[in-house]
Amino acid sequence: MRYIPHTAADVSEMLERIGVKNLEDLFVEVPGSVRLKRPLDLPEALSETELLRELKKLAAKNATPSTHMSFLGGGAYHHFSPAAIDLLVSRSEFYTAYTPYQPEISQGTLQAIFEFQTMICQLTGMDVANASMYDGASACAEAVLMAVRLTRRKRVLLSRALNPRYRATVATYCLYLDLELIDVAVADDGRTDLKDLAAKLDNTTAAVVAGYPNYFGVVEDLAALSERAHEAGARMVAAVAEPVALGLLKPPGELGADIVAGDGQSFGLPLAYGGPYVGFFTVRQKDLRAMPGRLVGETTDLDGQRGFVLTLSTREQHIRREKATSNICSNQGLCALVTTIFMSLLGKQGLREMAGQNLAKAAYARQQLAGVKGFSLVFDGPSFNEFVVRSVEPVADVLGRLEKNGILGGIALGDDYPELADCFLVCVTEQNQRSEIDALVAALQGGAA
Amino acid sequence: MTILGNSGLVLNEKLLFEHSDPGRKGYSLPKLDVPEAALPAELCRDEIAGFPELSEVDVVRHFTRLSTWNYGVDSGFYPLGSCTMKYNPKVNEIAARLPGLADLHPATPPHLAQGILELMDKLQTSLAEVSGFARVTLQPAAGAHGELAGMLVIRAWHEARNSTRSKVLIPDTAHGTNPATATLAGYDVVPIASEGILTLEEVESHMDDDVAALMVTNPNTLGLFESNIEEICKLVHARGGLVYCDGANLNALMGIARPGDMGIDVMHFNLHKTFSTPHGGGGPGAGPVGVTEELIPYLPGPGVERVGDEYRFETDNAESIGRLLAFHGNVGIMVRAYSYIRSMGGAGLKHASEMAVLNANYIRARLEGVYELPYKNRSLHEVIFSDKDLEGGCHTLDVAKRLIDYGYHPPTIYFPLVVKGAIMIEPTETESPDVLDEFCDAMIAIAGEARDNPDLLLKAPMRSKVRRLDETTAARKPRLKWEGSE
Numbered sequence: 001m002r003y004i005p006h007t008a009a010d011v012s013e014m015l016e017r018i019g020v021k022n023l024e025d026l027f028v029e030v031p032g033s034v035r036l037k038r039p040l041d042l043p044e045a046l047s048e049t050e051l052l053r054e055l056k057k058l059a060a061k062n063a064t065p066s067t068h069m070s071f072l073g074g075g076a077y078h079h080f081s082p083a084a085i086d087l088l089v090s091r092s093e094f095y096t097a098y099t100p101y102q103p104e105i106s107q108g109t110l111q112a113i114f115e116f117q118t119m120i121c122q123l124t125g126m127d128v129a130n131a132s133m134y135d136g137a138s139a140c141a142e143a144v145l146m147a148v149r150l151t152r153r154k155r156v157l158l159s160r161a162l163n164p165r166y167r168a169t170v171a172t173y174c175l176y177l178d179l180e181l182i183d184v185a186v187a188d189d190g191r192t193d194l195k196d197l198a199a200k201l202d203n204t205t206a207a208v209v210a211g212y213p214n215y216f217g218v219v220e221d222l223a224a225l226s227e228r229a230h231e232a233g234a235r236m237v238a239a240v241a242e243p244v245a246l247g248l249l250k251p252p253g254e255l256g257a258d259i260v261a262g263d264g265q266s267f268g269l270p271l272a273y274g275g276p277y278v279g280f281f282t283v284r285q286k287d288l289r290a291m292p293g294r295l296v297g298e299t300t301d302l303d304g305q306r307g308f309v310l311t312l313s314t315r316e317q318h319i320r321r322e323k324a325t326s327n328i329c330s331n332q333g334l335c336a337l338v339t340t341i342f343m344s345l346l347g348k349q350g351l352r353e354m355a356g357q358n359l360a361k362a363a364y365a366r367q368q369l370a371g372v373k374g375f376s377l378v379f380d381g382p383s384f385n386e387f388v389v390r391s392v393e394p395v396a397d398v399l400g401r402l403e404k405n406g407i408l409g410g411i412a413l414g415d416d417y418p419e420l421a422d423c424f425l426v427c428v429t430e431q432n433q434r435s436e437i438d439a440l441v442a443a444l445q446g447g448a449a
Numbered sequence: 450m451t452i453l454g455n456s457g458l459v460l461n462e463k464l465l466f467e468h469s470d471p472g473r474k475g476y477s478l479p480k481l482d483v484p485e486a487a488l489p490a491e492l493c494r495d496e497i498a499g500f501p502e503l504s505e506v507d508v509v510r511h512f513t514r515l516s517t518w519n520y521g522v523d524s525g526f527y528p529l530g531s532c533t534m535k536y537n538p539k540v541n542e543i544a545a546r547l548p549g550l551a552d553l554h555p556a557t558p559p560h561l562a563q564g565i566l567e568l569m570d571k572l573q574t575s576l577a578e579v580s581g582f583a584r585v586t587l588q589p590a591a592g593a594h595g596e597l598a599g600m601l602v603i604r605a606w607h608e609a610r611n612s613t614r615s616k617v618l619i620p621d622t623a624h625g626t627n628p629a630t631a632t633l634a635g636y637d638v639v640p641i642a643s644e645g646i647l648t649l650e651e652v653e654s655h656m657d658d659d660v661a662a663l664m665v666t667n668p669n670t671l672g673l674f675e676s677n678i679e680e681i682c683k684l685v686h687a688r689g690g691l692v693y694c695d696g697a698n699l700n701a702l703m704g705i706a707r708p709g710d711m712g713i714d715v716m717h718f719n720l721h722k723t724f725s726t727p728h729g730g731g732g733p734g735a736g737p738v739g740v741t742e743e744l745i746p747y748l749p750g751p752g753v754e755r756v757g758d759e760y761r762f763e764t765d766n767a768e769s770i771g772r773l774l775a776f777h778g779n780v781g782i783m784v785r786a787y788s789y790i791r792s793m794g795g796a797g798l799k800h801a802s803e804m805a806v807l808n809a810n811y812i813r814a815r816l817e818g819v820y821e822l823p824y825k826n827r828s829l830h831e832v833i834f835s836d837k838d839l840e841g842g843c844h845t846l847d848v849a850k851r852l853i854d855y856g857y858h859p860p861t862i863y864f865p866l867v868v869k870g871a872i873m874i875e876p877t878e879t880e881s882p883d884v885l886d887e888f889c890d891a892m893i894a895i896a897g898e899a900r901d902n903p904d905l906l907l908k909a910p911m912r913s914k915v916r917r918l919d920e921t922t923a924a925r926k927p928r929l930k931w932e933g934s935e
Contacts, residue, residue: 001797003536003725004804005881014807014882018814026806027705029674029827034706040795041578048540051791055784059549061564063557072554075775082476084505086546088512096521096537098529098728102849102859104913108519109730112512115465118930122499128929131731134590137775145633165775172749172771173597176604176635219492241775250494263775272545273565274555274776275590276733288927294731299923302908307915311923317593317629318864322638327629329593334729337512344465344508345475348500353478356485363486382488403558411556434482 001045062273063408069436070408071365073386073427074215075136075163075241076277080354080430081268082345085338095334100296103309109333110308113296116340123246123343124260125253126282130293132336133328136263137166139279140209140239141173142292142326143259146283147207147235148179149325150290155180155205157234159192161214163241164416170209184208190218190379190388197228205234207259212238212252213245216425217362217386218379226256235259242266243280244429245384247355259283268342269335278335289315292326357430358385361437365428368441375444378423386427388413388420395424398444405443407436450890453525453856454912462514466931469501475508499933518914519730520858526884528812530831530861530873531624531670533700533722535805538792541725541785550784555776559761565780566760569753572787573737576718579798580699581709582739585718586748588778592697593626595717595736598749600634601770602715602740603662603691605747609768612689614661620647622670622865627695636661643867645824646673649680656688666695667708670865670873671824672809672831674701682712691715691744699723700877701806701830704799708739715740720779724786735782749773804878805830808885812874815889819896823868830877836870839896841903845870848895850917853910855891 006014011023020026027035046054064070065078072078089095093108100106100113113131120129133139144156156174158167160183171181185196192210201208208229213219226236238252240262252260265277283291289312297311317324346354362385369389370377378388391398395412402409414421428437503511520527527534545551553565573585589595600617607614617631620643628638641647641655652663663685667675675681682692694708694716700723702708708716720726721734728734740748750769751762793801806829813822813832820834836845849859849872861873876885898905910916 001793001800003538003792004797004801004878006804006807006878010882011804011807014811018807018810020810023803023807026803026810026827027674027829029676029829030702030706031676031679034679034711036581036704036707036710040704040798042575042790042795042798045794045797046791048792051540051788052543054791055544055547055568055788056549058564058568059547061562061567062549062553063561064549064552064554066548066552068561070554072556074556076555078552078554080476080478082505084509088509088516090542091513091516092523092537093516093519093521095727095729096523097519097730098527098532098534099731101529101861102520102853103918104850104910104915105518105520105853105858106730107914108515108517111462111464111515111518112730114930118464118466119500121930122497134594134733135774135776138590138594138773163775165772168772169774172601172773173633175601175770176608177633178635219488246494247497248488248493250492254494270546270551270781271554272551273553273557273562273780274778275774276735276779276781277775278733288929295927295929297923298928299919301915301918303916305915307918309918309920309923311920311929312927314924317625319625320629321625322628322632324625324629324632327593327597327626327633328591329624329626330591330732330734332590332729332733333731334727335733337730341508341512344501344503344511345505347469347473347475347502348497349474349502350476350478351497351500357478357481359488360481360483360486364483382492384488399558403561408554408557408561430478433479437483 068406068408069439071410071426071428071440072408074411074425075165076271076274077242077266078271078429078431079266084345085268085341088341089334089337094337100310103307107307110296112337112340114298114308116336117296119343120280120282124282125251126260127285128288129280129282130291130295132331133279133281133293134332135275135277135279136241137169139261139281140166141170142281143237143261144170144207144209145173146259146290146292147237150287151206151235153204153206157182157184157200157205157208159184159210161186161192161216162209162211162239163215166239189381190216191220191381192225194224201228201232203233205232207235207237209237209239212240213242213384216379216388217383218381219249219384222252222255244355244358247351248359264339267339269338276332276335278332278339290325293328294331354430361430361432362387362428365437368437372441372444385429386425388423389426390423395422402443407440407443409440454854456912459914460514462511464931465501465511466499468503468507471502473502473504475503475505525856526880526888527858528860528874528876529858530875531697533875533877535725535877536879537725537727538789541788544788545781545784563760566753568787569783570755570760572783575790576737577739579703580716580739581707583742584745585737585739586752587737587783588749588773589736589738590774590779591732591734592717592719592736593630594773595738596626596630597633598738598773599693599715599717600630602744602747603693604634605770606744607661614659616660618655618660618663621867623664623666624695627664645671645826646675647677647681649677649684652681653684656684658689660690662691662693664693666698668698668701668829671833672828673824673826674829678711697722698830701802703802704795705802714744720782720786725789726782726785733779733782735779801878808876808878808880811885812876812889816892819893831873831875833868834872835868840900843899843903843906845872847906850909851895851906852891854912857888857891
């Protein structure tokens with residue numbers, strides 16, 4: 001086996017040195033009654049050539065932006081990723097290292113995380129960012145748990161316009177913590193309904209959670225939501241599934257958010273059927289010691305040189321065990337590195353320009369689609385790169401018809417929102433050429449005729 | 450002895466922000482082919498203050514230099530106990546980057562994602578075979594995430610039986626994630642003492658009708674097989690509880706014994722340990738969970754299933770604990786693990802476990818007598834020494850730092866907590882006896898240095914990019930982001 005260097009001679013010499021007769025003797029502590037008495041029933045080993053042949057066959061059965069025009073979003077986005085990123089993260093000093101427990105030989109990872117933390121703070125307008133979490137949904141769940149810890153309250157208000165998979169993840173994390181999760185309605189403009197929020201907020205509410213932009217692509221009035229939440233003594237959690245929007249939108253930190261949790265996938269990570277992505281998590285300075293996840297801090301070495309270390313770990317499970325702020329152990333180190341390189345390359349101008357292109361393309365698509373008979377726009381609130389379309393023709397038929405034209409037209413909303421069973425969510429990014437948008441419109445017109 | 454550690458030309462490198470120059474660009478976008486659009490001004494931000502402005506060359510040099518300050522498995526021996534730092538096969542990286550896998554959107558209709566669903570189905574079936582469980586979910590993103598899934602499943606099973614048990618038993622050798630996870634599942638943690646391995650008597654003395662589960666690690670964090678595991682599982686089951694196994698150390702057991710056959714009810718896998726996927730400087734990993742038949746309904750969902758020739762997501766999951774992530778798990782990691790399993794085959798996986806155990810025992814044979822060995826039972830995939838016999842006022846930390854000068858990544862230190870000054874060495878199967886010999890020679894030399902010239906240890910490392918760092922000040926006056934030049 002090419003990954004295992006031992007020759008037969010090596011094995012006998014090593015056994016002799018250990019003082020046992022055979023490999024079997026190394027397993028004397030494993031009782032016979034639990035030993036597996038047959039070979040593992042797995043297919044035979046493949047050579048590299050055979051393996052890649054098999055995997056390419058599997059890969060060819062999947063529809064991607066190379067085979068289909070795609071307007072899928074909903075928490076995962078098809079964006080430009082500069083070529084330099086993958087080549088840099090393929091340096092094996094990065095990807096074959098582990099957690100920087102030994103800072104003297106991990107300064108590369110540590111400095112990159114420090115830069116990640118800095119840029120996430122700049123982007124969100126918040127004080128402190130951790131070294132990353134699994135994804136946006138789980139980071140959002142951790143934000144809810146943190147708000148509950150800080151307020152010692154048990155009621156959590158989740159906007160119905162928050163990504164339904166984020167809401168589901170929050171619900172799973174909270175299953176047995178004796179919390180009350182309550183939905184807040186969506187108003188006609190696609191934003192969280194402030195009246196319904198006011199009716200449901202009370203002095204037992206720990207947190208209000210809303211997407212920014214929300215699942216329907218609409219930009220929430222985050223300042224108003226934060227103000228209401230704070231009046232009741234609750235924390236405002238903003239969940240950012242599409243961080244490209246922050247190239248243009250006011251940062252949640254300026255609008256009163258107490259915790260901003262989100263997903264960095266848009267910043268250079270491949271779609272990869274849903275992961276690995278990277279959650280980011282930011283808080284206000286005053287809440288620093290209640291936050292979950294790893295943190296990297298700046299310090300100096302014995303010679304006074306600048307260096308970086310994992311720090312404030314007394315919050316974490318390996319020290320605090322059952323009293324830790326979270327059970328999380330790892331971060332998404334390499335994914336955080338991807339987003340760090342992405343933000344470095346795009347920089348101040350690039351992120352704004354990319355966000356502007358998303359906005360413009362989606363606005364163009366909205367305008368074109370609104371003119372197609374049998375289709376209408378559902379929400380009129382300000383939106384970024386996604387929007388909801390209502391169809392007279394059943395949604396499954398529309399999407400099926402588009403698929404025959406080589407178009408993945410959007411995500412049907414009926415499963416998550418029975419009241420929107422006649423609607424689908426369309427996402428347009430800078431990767432969609434005008435000709436693709438025109439093709440989408442033409443295909444829709446084709447059916448309505 | 451050849452000392453691997455040397456010093457070459459290590460380049461200094463500023464922070465990104467200190468390089469930034471207004472107007473510099475490191476990207477290109479196509480020209481906008483639709484009319485420009487604008488958001489209402491009150492929604493718009495000013496420029497992102499502090500965000501860098503760099504050319505592509507600046508960025509590439511920056512991260513290339515940073516990478517040279519790191520130590521990875523490809524750099525050299527990385528015997529970090531409990532982390533299974535085995536070699537990460539290169540073909541797996543190619544596999545994960547195949548466009549049909551890497552560019553697939555998670556909301557693609559299942560009939561247009563049959564390739565990836567087939568791969569996921571085959572991976573979960575393979576993991577079930579290796580572990581002896583009835584079914585495996587691939588959704589959890591990491592070991593601790595898998596623990597959470599597993600403990601929530603256990604709780605859901607109890608709740609479905611109207612059982613209101615409130616306690617979880619956890620041995621003192623357990624990873625910190627175990628008690629932290631039990632808390633997150635709403636349980637009270639009862640730590641139990643172990644004498645190397647758990648005895649039936651010890652478990653029995655804590656087992657009552659309020660215990661929902663026992664969490665074990667097998668082999669445990671001392672590298673020892675819990676040889677009473679069958680009797681312990683029977684006892685816990687007889688009293689109405691379930692047994693969770695932390696599968697961090699599965700690398701000792703593939704093809705040798707299966708946790709599902711020992712009476713364990715739930716176990717998480719670490720694909721980044723046992724199944725060779727890269728650790729990525731701290732993640733991403735993946736933490737699939739296997740369960741017995743009885744617990745299948747509660748698994749996080751929706752899971753992938755095969756119906757006839759078609760793969761799809763399960764729809765009947767009313768009792769599922771729900772989802773733990775936005776999408777289907779760390780699929781890119783699953784592709785790498787699947788590639789590994791297909792490259793190794795069943796016999797190859799067993800061979801890997803045998804060589805991993807052989808390597809750990811070889812190190813043990815070479816270092817026993819030089820470093821104190823607190824537990825004498827036969828080691829499996831890792832061996833734990835202590836600093837008890839170390840002279841010159843040196844401690845485990847100093848040995849670890851001195852190993853850096855010799856060119857090695859240090860072992861896990863000060864864990865498990867039950868061994869004072871623990872040095873936890875896990876070589877994995879991908880290291881040759883030559884590498885192990887050089888490492889053992891270094892460990893022996895260091896013990897000698899401690900006696901004869903302890904400063905070599907106390908001032909180590911001397912050859913690394915930076916020397917020992919002031920962690921106290923870092924924690925007392927946290928500087929967690931760049932705040933501008935001083």
